[in-house]
Amino acid sequence: VAALTAAPADVAPTPPVAPKVSVAGPTSLAVSWAAPDDDGGAPVTHYLVQYDLDESFDDSTGFARVPVEDLEHDQGRYAHVLEALTTGTAYYVRVLAHNAAGYSEPRMAASRADAPVYRIDVGKGSTDFMLHVSARGNSESTAAIAAGATASDVAAAIMDLTELECGAVLVRRWDSSDYASTANMGDVYDLVDTKFGYEVEFGGDRDAALEISNYQARYGQKSDAKFDGINVTLAAAPAADGYAIKPAYREPSAPTRVKLFSVSRT
Numbered sequence: 001v002a003a004l005t006a007a008p009a010d011v012a013p014t015p016p017v018a019p020k021v022s023v024a025g026p027t028s029l030a031v032s033w034a035a036p037d038d039d040g041g042a043p044v045t046h047y048l049v050q051y052d053l054d055e056s057f058d059d060s061t062g063f064a065r066v067p068v069e070d071l072e073h074d075q076g077r078y079a080h081v082l083e084a085l086t087t088g089t090a091y092y093v094r095v096l097a098h099n100a101a102g103y104s105e106p107r108m109a110a111s112r113a114d115a116p117v118y119r120i121d122v123g124k125g126s127t128d129f130m131l132h133v134s135a136r137g138n139s140e141s142t143a144a145i146a147a148g149a150t151a152s153d154v155a156a157a158i159m160d161l162t163e164l165e166c167g168a169v170l171v172r173r174w175d176s177s178d179y180a181s182t183a184n185m186g187d188v189y190d191l192v193d194t195k196f197g198y199e200v201e202f203g204g205d206r207d208a209a210l211e212i213s214n215y216q217a218r219y220g221q222k223s224d225a226k227f228d229g230i231n232v233t234l235a236a237a238p239a240a241d242g243y244a245i246k247p248a249y250r251e252p253s254a255p256t257r258v259k260l261f262s263v264s265r266t
Contacts, residue, residue, distance in 0.1 A: 016095045023246070034077050051082055062082075109243070142161065155169045
């Protein structure tokens with residue numbers, strides 16, 4: 001009697017791991033997730049990213065079917081941007097994985113609209129500083145950042161850290177200065193003794209933490225002393241995960257190179 005053998009049948013994968021959604025722009029949302037814990041015995045071929053106006057995912061459901069090879073992939077997470085959405089409208093997003101046996105169960109994407117916000121105050125006379133960023137057990141310090149650096153430069157210094165995956169970082173800057181009084185009308189004065197303020201929002205990572213590095217960039221050595229005149233404080237802590245999120249406009253960075261003109265004696 002011939003022996004009978006049978007190969008185990010493939011099954012659908014388990015759901016994608018930890019989907020997250022954040023605001024990417026006035027008409028777009030950024031979605032990220034990790035691969036399923038179990039692919040069901042067959043490779044995952046594509047992901048289905050669905051969005052809806054409520055949690056029912058019925059007639060109003062929109063979707064993006066994205067092949068694995070077309071997805072951005074960085075440090076274990078996939079990313080896709082949903083476009084052509086309506087500004088100010090709340091959306092719910094979920095992600096499904098697909099293999100030869102079919103689709104996984106869907107998993108809702110948690111909103112990252114409440115990411116942490118840190119305030120950096122750079123006092124008068126400060127020169128350069130370094131930021132130390134921590135997330136999910138990893139940490140790294142930025143290169144030296146000049147006092148008065150643009151908001152874009154501060155954001156780039158954080159996003160350039162290779163040991164971390166902080167996602168999008170939004171930085172706003174505002175300045176305050178002193179000026180000398182004068183009896184001469186019509187003179188133009190460069191503002192002096194400027195204080196710089198930065199607001200850093202980790203739009204893609206609610207686990208991120210920010211502090212001043214104890215690495216003295218100026219001297220190339222470590223020190224327990226903090227940079228004088230520079231402070232980092234937590235301005236807004238993240239709340240619990242939510243699911244509805246609205247595409248929205250972001251505020252512009254603060255003006256730079258502000259000058260004060262004397263127009264009258266009063």
